[in-house]
Amino acid sequence: MKAAVLRKMQDLVIEEVPEPSSTPPGHVKVAVKAVGICGSDVHYYKEGAIGSFVVREPMILGHEVGGIIEEIGEGVDLPVGAVVALEPGIPCGKCQHCRTGEYNLCPEVRFFATPPVDGVMTGYVVHPAEYTFLADGLTPEEASLAEPMSVGVYACREASIHLGQRVAVLGAGPIGILTAMAAYAEGAIVSLFDVRKKRVEFACSLGFSAWPFRQGPDLKYDRVIDCSGNRDAIQWGQSVVRPGGKLILVGMGAKGSMLIDGLDLASRGISVQGIFRYSNTFPAAIELIRRHRGKLAAFTEKRIPLDELPTYLASNEYLGYIKTIVTVD
Numbered sequence: 001m002k003a004a005v006l007r008k009m010q011d012l013v014i015e016e017v018p019e020p021s022s023t024p025p026g027h028v029k030v031a032v033k034a035v036g037i038c039g040s041d042v043h044y045y046k047e048g049a050i051g052s053f054v055v056r057e058p059m060i061l062g063h064e065v066g067g068i069i070e071e072i073g074e075g076v077d078l079p080v081g082a083v084v085a086l087e088p089g090i091p092c093g094k095c096q097h098c099r100t101g102e103y104n105l106c107p108e109v110r111f112f113a114t115p116p117v118d119g120v121m122t123g124y125v126v127h128p129a130e131y132t133f134l135a136d137g138l139t140p141e142e143a144s145l146a147e148p149m150s151v152g153v154y155a156c157r158e159a160s161i162h163l164g165q166r167v168a169v170l171g172a173g174p175i176g177i178l179t180a181m182a183a184y185a186e187g188a189i190v191s192l193f194d195v196r197k198k199r200v201e202f203a204c205s206l207g208f209s210a211w212p213f214r215q216g217p218d219l220k221y222d223r224v225i226d227c228s229g230n231r232d233a234i235q236w237g238q239s240v241v242r243p244g245g246k247l248i249l250v251g252m253g254a255k256g257s258m259l260i261d262g263l264d265l266a267s268r269g270i271s272v273q274g275i276f277r278y279s280n281t282f283p284a285a286i287e288l289i290r291r292h293r294g295k296l297a298a299f300t301e302k303r304i305p306l307d308e309l310p311t312y313l314a315s316n317e318y319l320g321y322i323k324t325i326v327t328v329d
């Protein structure tokens with residue numbers, strides 16, 4: 001089977017890799033159909049690293065996957081032929097984090113396309129059944145959105161967003177928009193902000209109240225969720241949290257750049273919460289995608305075949321789309 005293998009920084013090739021030879025008990029073999037290109041795939045391709053995760057040996061890219069069950073291992077009760085979304089991180093299941101449900105913080109987690117673990121831009125993947133989720137009624141392309149949607153679902157859950165709260169989401173890229181959808185589903189009054197005019201217009205076209213960064217109504221927000229990782233956005237975001245409100249950090253900026261004013265936190269009773277990936281979110285994420293499939297059409301429209309990925313990433317063409325889906329036959 002073919003795979004998109006990142007040999008090293010800016011050296012991405014499509015090459016033959018061995019197909020999984022068996023499906024062990026408790027696992028499913030999934031025919032990969034659609035893989036969303038994520039910012040992290042682009043970072044590994046362009047820079048060869050994200051923080052302390054460095055590509056040191058060839059690695060298959062991709063972690064946002066929708067596919068079809070091809071084969072089931074012993075003891076698995078999932079239907080062959082069903083469309084599924086795969087949760088990309090497999091935690092150890094034994095440590096304190098795993099046992100208390102915050103398995104996103106498991107130090108032993110093996111996460112697709114995070115060095116040295118291979119990703120899913122390939123023909124087949126064998127995956128534990130408990131991290132495989134039925135996405136009935138969705139296409140594999142739509143199912144691949146369950147991963148980025150999970151980030152938004154988890155951020156909103158951790159931020160304890162309630163009916164009628166005012167929520168500002170900073171950054172109207174894919175994660176910002178999906179987070180805004182999750183906040184809206186919780187009953188929040190949501191505003192999105194971005195520096196890029198095109199993104200503001202896109203968010204408006206989806207029915208959101210969206211504004212150029214630092215503009216919009218003069219309001220304070222119960223929750224500000226930063227999905228940009230940008231220093232200026234976070235500083236401004238902190239200034240528009242109401243006293244007693246919460247600043248939620250989803251975006252990852254460069255080391256040392258995400259500055260928080262502690263005196264302001266203390267004197268206005270603001271709390272800050274960091275968000276790393278997600279846990280126990282896939283069923284909710286799939287349900288949200290089902291409800292918003294019309295609005296999410298733009299997320300699955302731009303598709304490229306696996307063979308074209310190296311030239312596509314090299315050309316920067318992906319920058320013109322909210323999301324690009326790599327299709328695999």
Ligand SMILES: [Zn+2]
Pocket residue numbers: 038039040063064147148
């Ligand atoms: Zn992603």
Ligand SMILES: [Zn+2]
Pocket residue numbers: 091092093094095096097098103106107108109
């Ligand atoms: Zn663990």
